[in-house]
Amino acid sequence: MSDAPILEASGLDLRFGAVPALDGVALGVWPGEVVAILGESGSGKTSLLRVLSGALAADAGEVLYRNAAGALVPVHAAGEAALRRLARTEWGFVHQNPRDGLRLGVSAGGNVGERLMAVGARHYGGIRAAAAEWLRRVEIDPARMDDLPRDFSGGMQQRLQIARTLVTRPRLVFMDEPTGGLDVSVQARLLDLIRALVADLGLAVLLVTHDIAVARLLAHRLVVMRRGRVVEHGLTDRVLDDPQHEYTQLLVSSVLAA
Amino acid sequence: MNGWALRTEGLAKTFTLHLQGGARLPVLHGVDLSVAPGECVALAGPSGAGKSTLMRCLYGNYGAEGGRILLRHRGEAVDLTAADARLVREVRRETLGHVSQFLRVIPRVPSLDIVAEPLVARGMALDAARQKAKDLLSRLNMPPALHALPPATFSGGEQQRVNLARGFAPGYPVLLLDEPTASLDAANRDVAVALIREAKAAGAAVVGIFHDTDVRDRVADRLFTIEPRPEASRSAA
Ligand SMILES: Nc1ncnc2c1ncn2[C@@H]1O[C@H](COP(=O)(O)OP(=O)(O)OP(=O)(O)O)[C@@H](O)[C@H]1O
Numbered sequence A: 001m002s003d004a005p006i007l008e009a010s011g012l013d014l015r016f017g018a019v020p021a022l023d024g025v026a027l028g029v030w031p032g033e034v035v036a037i038l039g040e041s042g043s044g045k046t047s048l049l050r051v052l053s054g055a056l057a058a059d060a061g062e063v064l065y066r067n068a069a070g071a072l073v074p075v076h077a078a079g080e081a082a083l084r085r086l087a088r089t090e091w092g093f094v095h096q097n098p099r100d101g102l103r104l105g106v107s108a109g110g111n112v113g114e115r116l117m118a119v120g121a122r123h124y125g126g127i128r129a130a131a132a133e134w135l136r137r138v139e140i141d142p143a144r145m146d147d148l149p150r151d152f153s154g155g156m157q158q159r160l161q162i163a164r165t166l167v168t169r170p171r172l173v174f175m176d177e178p179t180g181g182l183d184v185s186v187q188a189r190l191l192d193l194i195r196a197l198v199a200d201l202g203l204a205v206l207l208v209t210h211d212i213a214v215a216r217l218l219a220h221r222l223v224v225m226r227r228g229r230v231v232e233h234g235l236t237d238r239v240l241d242d243p244q245h246e247y248t249q250l251l252v253s254s255v256l257a258a
Numbered sequence B: 001m002n003g004w005a006l007r008t009e010g011l012a013k014t015f016t017l018h019l020q021g022g023a024r025l026p027v028l029h030g031v032d033l034s035v036a037p038g039e040c041v042a043l044a045g046p047s048g049a050g051k052s053t054l055m056r057c058l059y060g061n062y063g064a065e066g067g068r069i070l071l072r073h074r075g076e077a078v079d080l081t082a083a084d085a086r087l088v089r090e091v092r093r094e095t096l097g098h099v100s101q102f103l104r105v106i107p108r109v110p111s112l113d114i115v116a117e118p119l120v121a122r123g124m125a126l127d128a129a130r131q132k133a134k135d136l137l138s139r140l141n142m143p144p145a146l147h148a149l150p151p152a153t154f155s156g157g158e159q160q161r162v163n164l165a166r167g168f169a170p171g172y173p174v175l176l177l178d179e180p181t182a183s184l185d186a187a188n189r190d191v192a193v194a195l196i197r198e199a200k201a202a203g204a205a206v207v208g209i210f211h212d213t214d215v216r217d218r219v220a221d222r223l224f225t226i227e228p229r230p231e232a233s234r235s236a237a
């Protein structure tokens, strides 16, 4: 058990006009830990993820990232260049819509390979071999390496996005509804893949989802949000099997009724 | 190590049902249980008394409302009711095992890896972990052909044997067993009894719910009876 959090946020407030998207949110993520942010539509999950990754400025509060060298980086004071460097090297992003995370006009192999080149890989054969290996890991036939992802199914595009994200071995991965747009059967395969890769690589993951089954399968710990506030948090199975807050009980029971 | 491996002090648990107008369902109150290394305690009491609730509290699956749950972990007493989620995970990885009544199936993961996973999590090499998983599954009469398959399509008894192998493989110092033999045939029940006895001989503290009195008599050193709370029985009626 590592005792220093990789990401730590406190006192986060954010308003859009009258709407409080974040209201006094505090959160920590430790290395190797998968934390799911759970809540209904509009509860502030995406806003929180964007604030934590520096994509969106909060009205108040602080986000600290502990980098690979062990130094604390104040995410919102680091500057754009530093954030871009982190996004290229130590962080990864998996978007709900693969179009936001892939370049659809670049070959599948190129999508994976260009992330490696961005961190300094130069040897063409090595990059191509690494890309093929990652396609295999996400269960895409490496023979399709030179095909364009726009011709792939939604599930394949999502798996490709995961390969592109993980090829550089990020330390912290942000995922916003990674299985959101997919059929249930396609979802199961993707979830299993994410579960296995995250465990193998020991990644820290911040995962936004409104799907309790996804949270149960992937997350070690849950943060339940409602109207911009964290109403309950704790070990995944404790929160789901013995929910304390009225809102969490509602969330859990509506799934049972579905 | 002597004394206790697991103990509760004044453990209380009340469910607050917010969706039923905030109704309160008191289940456990003032539970003082102490289990020594090598000892097996069987929970007793009528249906609805709170046996499974106590078991789930001991695993940290249900949050306690009052009192303490102490575990000997890494040579020190840890209070589970005050531990944060990361410490509970660590305790579950190293100290506290749990065999539930039914296996929670993870899609697409082969039985062998379901059993090997907690061993790998404790630092065992994958090959060694798989070998140990294979031996244990074979001992529970699981045909080798099934080892490579995910248990989703298995029979209840087959799933339960995967569950048992997963729970017993690591050799946890504290082991919680909720109806471990309920869906097993006689031959596999005997294997389960042998596994429990071996765990005790190796120094594990065991707490179990055994509706099968034959199994209970063969493994338990004593009973711990949970008296139903009047309010709880009224609500259940
Ligand atoms: N750029 C914006 N301008 C105005 N309001 C916004 C903006 N972004 C978010 N909001 C509002 O902030 C609240 C939280 O939005 P957010 O996107 O964080 O919700 P969410 O929990 O991710 O929901 P969903 O599950 O639907 O994705 C909502 O009421 C939303 O309408």
Ligand SMILES: Nc1ncnc2c1ncn2[C@@H]1O[C@H](COP(=O)(O)OP(=O)(O)OP(=O)(O)O)[C@@H](O)[C@H]1O
Binding pocket: A241, A242, B015, B025, B027, B045, B046, B047, B048, B049, B050, B051, B052, B053, B054, B232, B236
């Ligand atoms: N998650 C929960 N939420 C609300 N009430 C619960 C929950 N879990 C258990 N209970 C209630 O607690 C009481 C005790 O249940 P428990 O399952 O612990 O009984 P038991 O002694 O194991 O019974 P059995 O022998 O039938 O398995 C019951 O009234 C049950 O409805």
Ligand SMILES: [Mg+2]
Binding pocket: A045, A046, A047
């Ligand atoms: Mg969102």
Ligand SMILES: [Mg+2]
Binding pocket: B051, B052, B053
């Ligand atoms: Mg029970």
